[in-house]
Amino acid sequence: MGDGMKQITVGIVGGTGYTGVELLRILSRHPNVQVRYLTSRAEAGRAVSEIFPSLRSVSQLHFCDMSDALFDEMAQTCDLVFFATPHGVAMTHAPSLVNSGVKVIDLGADFRLQSLDEFANWYGMTHSCPELLAQAVYGLPEVNREKIAKAALIANPGCYPTTAILGLKPVIDAEKQLGNVVDGRIIIDAKSGISGAGRQGKIAISYAEVADNFSAYGVSGHRHTPEIAQGLNEILAAVFPKKIRFVPHLVPMIRGMFSTIHVPLTDTGSKVDWQSYFASSYQHEYFVDVLPSGVLPDTRSVKASNKLRIAIDQQADMLTILVVQDNLVKGAAGQAVQNMNIMFGFDELTALDLVPITP
Structure with a gap:
């Protein structure tokens, strides 16, 4: 405390x-x-x-x-x-x-x-x-808590990288502990609500353009791709030289983010009980909720809260990780306050025990 x-x-x-x-x-x-x-x-x-x-x-x-x-x-x-x-x-x-x-x-x-x-x-x-x-310390508390506590300057993570790095952290940990569990390129298929584009008056994010529509952007390259790669390779110290394919999409909702991460597995990786591995990895993290097997997340379940929810689906040689968060809270302002609490020795949950809103 x-x-x-x-x-x-x-x-x-x-x-x-x-x-x-x-x-x-x-x-x-x-x-x-x-x-x-x-x-x-x-x-x-x-x-x-x-x-x-x-x-x-x-x-x-x-x-x-x-x-x-x-x-x-x-x-x-x-x-x-x-x-x-x-x-x-x-x-x-x-x-x-x-x-x-x-x-x-x-x-x-x-x-x-x-x-x-x-x-x-x-x-x-x-x-x-x-x-x-x-x-500067990269402000992802579930990864860098000790460094954050001593930092003078925090780089608050991007919204997409938060879902990707926390979604893949247990996989990186398993790769380091067990060796060679990932087989090939990791695919991150991500969607965000329109508030991720900021509060600005642009035709492309006007109501008439966004409502009743679903579009990809940054397909040939997005500035969050190097941030994700840095998070995996340097912050999590990944031991595999695999590449990431990241494609973001804009969906017709105001707030919320859903990243679906596909990880091809080796024979070693296929034998891992990933549900248990993820649950164990985050058992002491209040703001990361690993859902029970068979339960899938949706963006409404985290709306206006600092929670990030993860579900796991394991099919033979393919692991699918589903991650949701509110892009404005855990993906931005909430995470910044979480960092502040750590920096000043406050209880990490202070002001952040926000219950998601429904509908």
Whole structure:
């Protein structure tokens, strides 16, 4: 258990997106956190409740502009700053905050990829603080909890990589323990609700385009592919040189993510009781729920919660792993708060014991 009396002051940079409002929703329940700053260039001066009526009587904050003076003030007064911003913003401001002793959690992509070449290739810009990037800890608590507890800077994982890495972690562990259980290329067939595209006005994500439709995107390459590969090969220390085929899809729902992972098995892998293996792997993880044999997950079962649910189907030489999460909670803001709780020694469940909503 963490220190229930400790209080921290928090700033949120980029508060008008869906992850920003999720952060506010979750942190409003947190007894140890005071959100003091909330930035938005476009909405500076407006009350949060004007943009998000759901937060009426919950938050009295007003948006403030992202000025140098504000960052100087946050460096002096904040214990932690969240960045819920497009790539390129966090790496501009994180160095001065970290150097001032402020912890940083970036919900964007600036600190996820450790390869400078991969970052430049997928995000179209040169990384401005490679020395800080090298210190960043990948914020997947079920994998990196001990490192997170000591970190000054957290790279909050992408939504798709969270499902893929946690879905495949027991397989990687089995490969290291038993040797040669995977036979060939791993296929990740993933679907996400439209909120994963962010809160923006684009024709491709308008209601008329998305409703009654189902489409693939990023088929020839998606920026989460190198993040998944890094997660498996470096963070989980995979011992097999297998390649990943990742294809994301957009489905006509607001929030939710469903990743179906197909893993071809060797003779050794076919003999593993994968249901028991997965259950054992996550038996002490509150936010990862391995379903009983024969029970399949759906996105509604995790909606608005920080739960990630996994089901296993084993057919001879093929293992199918089905993973669901709310892309805005465990896939973004909820995981960021989970990281914060670990960093400051709070009970990991604080403000995150959210019951999924139905319907």
